[in-house]
Amino acid sequence: MTLKRLAGYGPAFVLAVAILLIWQLIVKGHLITATILPPPTAIVQALLDNWDVLSVHTLQTTMETVLGLGIATILGVVLAILLDLSPWIRRAVYPLLITSQTIPMVALAPLLIIWFGLDLSPKIIVVALYCFFPIAVAFADGLASTDPELMKLMQSMKATRWQALWLVRLPGAMPSFFSGLRIAATYSVTGAIVGEYVAAQQGLGIYMELAARSNVVVLVFAAIVVTAVLSLLLFGLVSLLERIALPWHQSQISKR
Template sequence: MKLRRIASYGPAFVLAFALLLIWELYVQAGSIDQLILPAPSTIGSALLDNSSTILDHTLQTLEETILGLAIATVLGVLFTILMDFSSWIRKAVYPLLIISQTIPIIALAPLLLIWFGFGITPKIIVVVLYCFFPITVACADGLLSTDKDLYRLLRSMDANRWQILWMLRLPAALPSFFSGLRIAATYSVTAAIFGEFVGAEKGLGIYIEMATNAHAIRLVFAAIVVTALLSLLLFGCISLIEWLALPWYHLSAVKTLQEYHAEKTQP
C-alpha cells in the first residue's frame, strides 16, 4: 500500500522533471541571462558551494518554524475546546479570530520587532499568527462533525461532557485537525522567513535579503529551493504522524476509494 501511495506521486515527479529540463535548456540556449534567471544546474552548484552557510541559516529558520507551529497547535486546540464548552466564548472569540486574519502581518511585524527586539521571539509570534487560525478553525469544525448517534449513545450511558470529549469528539475531530495542521505547516516556513525579512541576525529570510542586495540571484534561488524543501518536509512529517495516529481512518478511506473505482469499472 505504501508503494502504491508513493507511485501515485509519479505524475508530479515527471511533470517537475520536465519543467526543470525545459528551464535548463531554455537558459543554456542563451535565451536569457543567467544573472537574471540562473539554470537549475547553476542553482544546484550554488547550493552545494554554499551549503555550510545556508545550513546555518536554515537551522535558525527551522527552529523558529517548529517552535511557532508547536505553540500555534497547542493554543489552537485549547481555544477550540474552550469555544466548544461555552457558546458564549465561541460567539465572543470566533468573530475576533476572523477579524485577526484581516490584519496585514506586514504592518504588524515591525511593531513586534520594536516590542520584542531582533531575537527569535518576534519570528515565533509571526509563525503563530499565521498558523493559529487554520488549526483552530479545522479543529472546531471537526468537533462539530461528531456522529450524533454515538453522542446520544454515550449520553444514554451517563457519560459526562469531558468523557464524551475525550472518548468521542476529539478522536472524531483528528482528521480535520490534521488537515488544518498540514495547511499551517505550509504557511509556517514562509511566516518565519517573512519575520526575518523585517529584522534578524540569522535565517533564510535575512540570507535571501542579503543575496538580493548583492545581486546574487543564484543564491536567492538556492535559498528558495531550501524553503520549498523545508515546507515539503514538514508537510510530509505531519502526514506521516497522521498516518500513524489514524490508521483506521486511512484504511477506511482507501477501502471507500477502491469500492468507488470498482463500481465505476463495472459494466
C-alpha cells in the same frame, strides 16, 4: 502498497522534470541572461558551494518554524475547545478570530520586532500567528460535526460532558485536526521567513534579502529551494505523525 503510492507521484515528478528542463534550455539558449534567471544546474551548484553558510541559516529558520508551529498547535487546540464549550464563547470569539487573519503579517512583523527585539521570539510569534488559525478552525469544525446520535448514546449511558468530549468528540475530531495541522505546516516556514525578512541576525529570510540586495540572484534561488524542501519535509512529517497516531483512519480511507 508503497510502490503504488510512489507511482502516484509519477505524473508530478515528470511535470517537474519537464519544467526544469525547459527552464535550463531557455537559459542555455541565451533567451534570458543567466544573472537574471540562473539555470537549475547553477542553482544546485550554488547551493552545494554555499552549504556551510546556508546550513547555519537553515538551522535558525527550522528552529523558529518548529517552535512557532508547536505554540500554534497548543493555541489552536485550546481555542477550538473553548469555542466548543459554549455558543456564547463561539459567538464572541469567532468574529475576532477571523478579523485577526485580515491583519497583514508584513505590517505586524516590524511592530513585533520593536516590541520583542531582534532575537528568536518575534519570529516564533509570526509563525504562531500564521499557523494557529487553520488548526483552530479545522479542529473546531471537527468537534462540531460529532454525530448527534452518538451524543444521544453517550447521554443514555449517563456520560458527563467531559467524558463525551474525551471519549467520543476529541478522538472523532482528530482527522480534522491533522488536516488543519498539515495546512499550518506548509504555511509555517513562510511565516518564519516573513519575520526574518524584516530584521534578523540569522535565517533564510535575511539571507534571501541580503542576496537580493547584492543582486546575487542564484543565491536567492538556492535559499528558495531550501525553503521549499523544508516545507515539504514538515508536511511529510505531519502526515507521518497522522499515520502513526490514527492507524484506523488510514484503513477507513482506503476502504472508500
